Amino acid sequence: MASRFNPLKADAHWQKIWEERGSFHASDDSVKPKSYVLEMFPYPSGRIHMGHVRNYTMGDVLARYRRMKGFEVLHPMGWDAFGMPAENAAMEKKVHPGAWTRANIDTMRAQLKRLGFALDWSRELATCEPDYYGHEQALFLDLFEAGLVYRKQSEVNWDPVDMTVLANEQVIDGRGWRSGAPVERRKLNQWFLKITDFAEELLDGLDELDQWPDKVRLMQENWIGKSQGLKFRFQLSEPVGGATDFEVFTTRPDTIFGASFAAISPDHPIATVLAGKNEALDAFIKDCKAGGTTAAALETAEKKGFDTGASVIHPFDAGWKLPLYVANFVLMDYGSGAVFGCPAHDQRDLEFARKYGLPVTRVVAPSVDEADAPIGEEAYTGPGLLVNSRFLDGLPAEEGVREVIHRAEQDGWGQGTTVWRLRDWGVSRQRYWGTPIPIIHCEACGPVPVPRDQLPVVLPEDVTFDTPGNPLDRHPGWSQVPCPTCGGVARRETDTLDTFVDSSWYFIRFASQPDDGPFDRAVAESWLPVGQYIGGVEHAILHLLYARFWTRALKRIGRLDIEEPFKGLFTQGMVTHETYRATDGRWLSPDEIDERDGTLVETASGKPVEAGRVEKMSKSKKNTIDPEPIVDQYGADAVRWFMLSDSPPERDLAWSEAGIEGAWRFVQRLWRMSAGAGGRSTWLGDGADEALDRKLHRTIASVAANIESLAFNKAVANIYELANTVEKAPASASRAKAVEAMLLLVAPMVPHLAEEAWAALGREGLIADQSWPDVDPALLVEDEVTIAVQVNGKLRDTIIAPKGAARETVEEMALASEKVVRILDGKAPRKVIVVPDRLVNLVA
């Protein structure tokens, strides 16, 4: 028997056997209970990175464990293959996005296979292929016909030099990433999905997702952002271009008497009219449109306003006029695009009022006595009673909200309403490498769906990337088609779908992939919802919300009777690594660094180096570790073991050389203990070892519990403890059993070693096909317990007592302790607290 486990041979050997036997093919018509384990599918960016390895290792352990527990497991893999990086590669490297993407997929598939994941490769899919996106186009048309798709104007980041639309990520400090030109906001006609129709049910549905992290549920709740408040109309003192009033929304109608100005968005129709007669205002509005469209860019921008000279009338007092401003912080997309400002109780309004010299009137105070307490640098947003508010005076603020809404409804100038922060999902992208939107624009008929028998609308491959912008627009023939309805002159939609659409239903396609439709309903329903979904927390909002929406939309149109796509969700942490910088600011890779005389230097130059933070692996910081050479050197199992060890899976994992070395050593230690030369003879023996039996059975139970709750680091620690105990135990029949059971426990984590050792021990069949070992409940119960003895809450001694011993017995034993006698010094304790089987606390 080999004295060392050789992963180079073993990995490939067992991977081939699993593949030949179809070990991990999921059968749709199995009689076993079904379990769907899914990790977020990767974007084929080039090569597998450590984050993928960690993600897929976690899912793999769970999938393999569930198979051992008797489930028919669906554990598929595919490619989120459309997206911007392929177009960037096309421009930079002069390769076609399709060729680049497909080559990446081939590379990454081979890399994943080397890690020995228990995946059903027969269900592999790539979103960039017509046999996937064609079905997506059909689903898009289903939603279109159900009235869930519409068209409206929406803003994009526009690069005026490159004449192209920019993604937020391409806007750096308000400038285009290539041209460096200041970015403008520009309106385009775009397609939207009516996710807001589902706002209420998407919010309510969160309550039932009890196997999701609270953090993610909260993030989604905030994102959906339900607010209740008052919608009312401000009358303009003088009509503006025919308008005599406009709508305002507020969540704080109780503060209406603290109003000192009204503000509308730069995009508000009234602002547009006013700007027509006022050059300075026009310039101000243009200025507001500079910069990016992200929330962060908008909200950190300096709060600026422009006094239009117009005014509005206070709803409760016809003689009270409020100045009307155009303000850059008022969002046209939220509420009505108009607000009233109450500086005393809103920080942003306060800063605005101070800047433009507007009055600040307190209308909420902690008590009536503080009615005239001045507002300093900070707005008062706490609870309290209404003051300086006429008929509202003395009411608690929350009652004031109800009272103002009541009066507004009674007098007919406003009504209580619910407003959502959630906006409809804009799915148009002015890009090539995405799913073509299956719509034809006819001059006479308007937008017309592509007839079903003409799907898929295939993305043409003969395009060029020599100029910026969407190549589909420039393609000579592709967009020119007759109208399907009238046969007249028409043009294909040249925008493509947001790649989040692709990832909103791939998990359904994995469950069922017929040729003639997106999925077979009954088969899909037999697997769904996904039992455990695992991926990065960066998808906590958008991807997960869109997938939830898409699933509910399919239910609404009668295609699938599933409400929530993901029953269990787990968000794993990132893989990090140390960073280094040369004194001139260059990032240096950790292997370009040496330590000389206690200081860090750059190996090549000998110049000093500054150690940076341990950060997410990224090319720009030169701290990435390519998994492939690591697998070459240590084998798949050591890499997998390291990914599971130490760090809790939801937190970041710091890559280290020492860590992978440690994992490698443990893999070898497992081999020596079980099948390695000389190993067996040391543990074969007769007779029972009850202490070892107890340890084994407790370990089986706790490893199972820890895998089920995805606490892999704890499962790993359990196994180390067991290994330590087994090694110290004398030879016995119990020890022989423990070694074999231990192989079953590690089989989901280090499957190649487990198979190799299983075979070396002469056991039949694959370890992958074995059942998880049973636990004898009798062995989980201890007959003796260690009890802590405290005096005044401080630990002074421990005693060993029979499990379940009477309070009196334990108290007596504690009082008999030498240390306790010395500390109590003859005095009787005032009070004795006994926690059965845990501790005794003597209060002196």
Next chain:
RNA sequence: GCCCCUGUGGCGGAAUUGGUAGACGCGCUCGACUCAAAAUCGAGUUCCGCAAGGAGUGCCCGUUCGACUCGGGCCAGGGGCACCA
């Protein structure tokens, strides 16, 4: 700006409902084996102290017989923010 998360030895971290803080791993120290090294095995390793003992889970305050755990107030670091996926 808004929202969220995290903070425990030299390091990663463990600690069912408040009940023996530091399991397990890494590193380090000493020892065994070896001509030597690697590998392996054994012992030790929160801090102060020879010891008895004392202190200790980012900081301050509180609740409790008892707080890493609960409440209040801070500090520090990190993440997300709708066209990156």
